[in-house]
Amino acid sequence: MEIYLDANATTPVMAQARAAALATMAEDYGNPSSIHSTGLKARALMDAVRGRARQVLGAPTGQLLFVSGATEGIQTAVLSALSALRERRGAPDAPELLLYGATEHKAVPEALKHWNALLGLGLQVVAIPVGPDGRHDLGWLRDHAPRAGLVCTMAANNETGVISDLDGIAAALEGSAALWMVDSVQALGKLPLHLAQRRIDYAPFSGHKLYAPKGIGMLYVREGAPFTPLLAGGGQEGAQRSGTENMSGIAALGAVLAALQGGLGFKNPATLVGYRARLVDALQEAFPGLVFNAPLDLCLPTTLNFSVPGLSSKLLLDLFDAADVRVSGGSACSAAQAKPSFVLEAMGLPVWQTASAVRLSFGPAADADFIDEACARIRACGESLRDCCFGSTPGRVMPADGVTRFVVDAACCYLVADEQSRRCVVIDPLPEVNERLAQQIRCQGYTLAAVLDTHSHGDHASSAPELRDAARDLLEGGGATPLDPLGWPRGTEHISLGALSLTRLALPGHTEDSTAYLLRDAQGLRMAFVGDTVMPGALGRSDFVQSAPLAFGPSLRRLEEAVGPHGLLAPGHDYDQRAATTLSTECAGQPLLSRVLRGAMEAAAFAAAKSELEQGLGLTEYQTLACGARVAPGADTTSHELESAALHDLLQGPGGLVVVDVREPYEQRLSTTPDLGPDVHYQAVPMSRLLNALPSWLALPAETPVLFVCRSGNRSAYAAHALRRLGHAQSWNLAGGLALWPKPMPGLLDIDLAA
Template sequence: MEIYLDANATTPVLAQARQAALAAMAEDFGNPSSIHSTGLKARALMDAVRQRAQRLLGTGGGKLLFLSGATEGIQTSVLSALSALRARRELGDRGAELLLYGATEHKAVPEALKHWNQLLGLNLDIQAIPVDRDGRHDLDFLRRHAARAGMVCTMAANNETGVISDLDGIEAALAGSTCFWMVDGVQALGKLSLRLAGRRIDYAPFSGHKLYAPKGIGLLYVREAAPFTPLMAGGGQEGSLRSGTENMSGIAALGAVLAALDDGRSFRDPATLERFRARLAEALQQAFPSLVFNAPLPLSLPTTLNFSVPGLSSKILLDLFDAADVRVSGGSACSAAKAQPSFVLQAMGLPDWQTASAVRLSFGPAVDEGFINEACARIRACGEALRDSCMSPGGTPAELGEGITRYVVDGACCWLIADLASRRAVVIDPLPELNERLAQTLLCQGLQLCAVLDTHSHGDHASSADALWAAAIAAGAPLAAVAAACERDALGWPLGQTQLSLGQQTLRRLALPGHTADSCAYLLSDAASESAVRVAFVGDTVMPGALGRSDFLVSEPLQFADSLRRLADAIGPQTLLAPGHDYDNRFATTLSAEAAAQPLLAGVLNGSLDAEAFAARKAALEQGLALTEYQTLACGARQDACAAAPQELDPAGLRVLLQQQPETIVIDVREPYEQRLSLTPDFDGRLRTPLLAMPLSRLINALPEWLALPAETPLVFFCRSGNRSAQAAAALRRLGHDAAYTLNGGLALWPQPSDALEGALYV
């Protein structure tokens, strides 16, 4: 059963609302503008819903329009207010200089202000109203600027944090101002009493789908005597204020929801909702002991929790919850795909780690005790899965993560090499954001940290190696204090040693000056055959699609070409390279793959470019490099920016492939904590060998074996949504295995047992 905890994004449609919508389509389907009996019935239905809404919202003499939703309501409000400001200006009134909006407003508000301000030629100064640490508006700022404001836009309650605005305080701050005031009431509908006519609010948009009505229906309150300019002109519906034939099924459904607010049975009262939230908060704290809430609960809606967990990104948490069939979000659904830190939490002044790892949990007022019980159980199960995967304190791992694990932060890669037999581990290119997580992993798996190595010194920041040692010692990782006391050079290599032993593996260092004067690679080999390098950790010397830039003060551009030749001599063309940065999620590469994609590298390796010519051409590439998409310094000029497109399979296509090529290998790239929480289909029972679990973070361990397979052997990758499996398949194709596929849409679109293709089973 799905536990849906993303109600601030949208809600399911209430049963009564579905019935009302179907009845409107089947029986009361008339056009409310028609004057015959069928049309009059539709008009009566619409009028009844409007009257109920007017009473519940306390609109008094104000108008209440039906429209498509909050975005249209915001656009209409801003257009109306700014049109009135332009009319005032034409009459000589130049008092309005500012358009103000809350810094935590939904993006629809500042975008609407910017759009209509430009289109109407007002060119007023648009400013964000600061908020405090609690997420509430700075009333002193409002008082200082109210006299010059033409329009002020604030929320009744924030969609990400649930923080309730001090509307009375805002109204008092606007005293004496002639500005127009819009209040976004979307999250308040059914949860707060707004008393619209009792305040000087000029406009208030609402959206039905946030409270169990279908998408595509909303309301807009317009205060009596407030100026109004129609956004939609045409047939004159809604008293010529919003033209277009009314959405009768949506209006009927919204009416059923509003009626449910009155019946005393369908929705929980505020006290019950606060009790539900408290139980969810307790379950979260039990699952994630270090969790912090990002907004004060007493100032927030009783249906919203926003939290962060130190050391865990929002992506990890979202994948974790989704694996347990618990739907939460990282913030506003409208910006979720951009995967950026929460601008709402940034405006509140929260530290970067909180804004980048925030998760929003929200439920609707129609949930019941049984739903909350199951939600709490699933949340606790998520905590157990993390502990058993060594990502949270207190776990007992079911298996050790032997081999190489990759961690990525904003395109920068950190590598953990762990040996099961010797319980020894090495970290390469540490990142400060990962210190606590790595320390926890070492402790949980009983690993002795032998070395923390950088592949080069950093011109713009200090290495985080010392901080990682400190975190490992503080966590109680085995022998970390003893190993930390050993003398090391500037890159962390133990003095006096030519190699590091990791059980049956050895790690050697190869100097590669170029990116920096001290750049090097670490070569991982089997102890029995040191010349056969399995993986070369090359830092930023060679990256997928790029060579490390050499225009820093600490670079050695004239030595770069010789270093590349030295690397080729040491490892050959097909040895896997583990980079220090991987901006396009290609995981690993080889000199062969890079020479095919990068003419500069090919020229050096085939002898057609000498050191000076290589350095000159490389310098030209590196002129004016822009910041990365993560707003970090680009560590190389990309010459191959396009990843090989994976081949996509739908469930039917996978069935055909399994029938025709039974040697197909199907690979689950989800992380262990996800695999522990969710069911996996057996793909119609057609797999002759067990499903292979190879988490994306450990993909590099399996690449040599897969690349050695016959070229025609199909590899089919799947994950939760299809995104990570597409990355894995594209990486294989780029490295030369063309028969690499991704299951399009992942498990999210795989047929469930009730609607699966014939023979599909879940295990």
């Protein structure tokens, strides 16, 4: 059962609305502009819905137009207002400003900028500041209102649920000739608007935010307010909005308004506040330290916006989605851009809150059983995180063993751990994950043997001291062991981690002190952590004081001698989503040294370095340097998506099928993977631990298909690309991820998380 808690983005269509729409399509399908009986029936239906809408909105006068949705309504209102302002150009009292709330939906400022430019007005478009509570600065508005031609505010914010002080705004506009538009999308069904009792000139609404279908909305225009049609044509809607009316949408919206007016299924404010209180309790129990980003007493009772210290919004969205709980990181229109919330930024909240916010919203027709299940799922999410060491209590799932990778803006940090000895090392720590690392190490009772950098940093300080301070009680010897500048214990040839051991190899180039750490187990070399030594595009600048670009050639030769052409290399940066590489993969098609130097140097410096290297090494050596046996490049990495319908061919193939769930353990605990039959081998290998499994997949027979799955298909595409690039051509990701998997599934299989 899906628990949909993203009602501010859209809502399911109410049963009565579906029935009304279908009846209109089947029976009352006439064109309301036709004068025959079928057309007259359609006209009567449309007039009845308009009349009901007037009653619900408290708008007995003025125009009430049916439009496609809020965006069209906003465009129409802005065009109408700005067309009227254009007629006042040159007058002594001509306005200078177009004002909009700083937390307004992007549709508003974009419409203002568009029509301001198109009509050639040249007015200044300015955001009205908001306070930490998300409400408009009424003093600022009062000062600027006399110079404004149009003021745009919201009745309630779509991200935070903050309810605007409409009466306060009206008071601030006293004496101003400015027109006033109020985006009322989130207010419908949740707030009494009483439009006729306020000086609101324009109010757009959208049906799909309140159980009607997408594609139907309304625009209220106060009587006497200027109006310019956005759409001209056949003269429908009293020539105010041309185009044949969306009768099925209008009928559906009418059914919703009837249910709202009659209290059928819609809960009263007190009940909704009670529902919210129960969700608040569940969230605080699941996520200790959670912070709500807006005062609850100023918000819609159906909306909660929160952040959890140390947890990104992406992590929380993946977690909730695994539990079949649908929430959002902010406005649905901006969610795909993965940027911090501009709404919370405008409120002046700290960066960690703006970048990790989650919005939870339910509709006013939700019932108690729905809220019960939502609370249970939320608590399960919190328990899953605690079991995976997102907390102080010992975790019970997948203790750190082998290599775990953390990535922040393409920078890579590695935790190398041995479960049996309970010892670990951190390589190239990042400030953004230090707290998380210390928490995980402490939760699992590991000893931190060392915190290492692969090189010094010319443009920033290492965060290793910060991690050592945060985990001082976990450091071997209490942190008293003497260290070299990169964190290696002085006088130590290798760091023992039980069955694993680390040694180091000097690789000057990116910096004079660049180092690779070689990880070995009983079978030999497992992988090398090479910092910014090898990966093209990851090299960064080489013009720092400690840079040594001319030392790259000999360093790469030493690296090849130590790891061979096929040894797995873990980079310090991963801009191209390669996960890992090998020397043979990197130099297939051209000399590696040439590619590395080009990534680090300007053209003139590159030419000089190349000339010097050719003279010192010999041209032949230069061309083949670090290319080993010159293995052919890996399989094509651009075509790895597999539609679910094409799985049949893989299942019938001779190589068997390996299905790998790359979601993180806290997701895998809450969800399942499709059961494709007894001949399929399932593995749970989180993206953070992908490096551990790459060698075993590369050792599979060439014809064995490996299918990666995750929630959306993004992480699985990354994994498939990485494996293909390293040479296993039969690497695939499920297009669209498990989210697009056909429902119902043929069966469900619980994954062994210890696999």
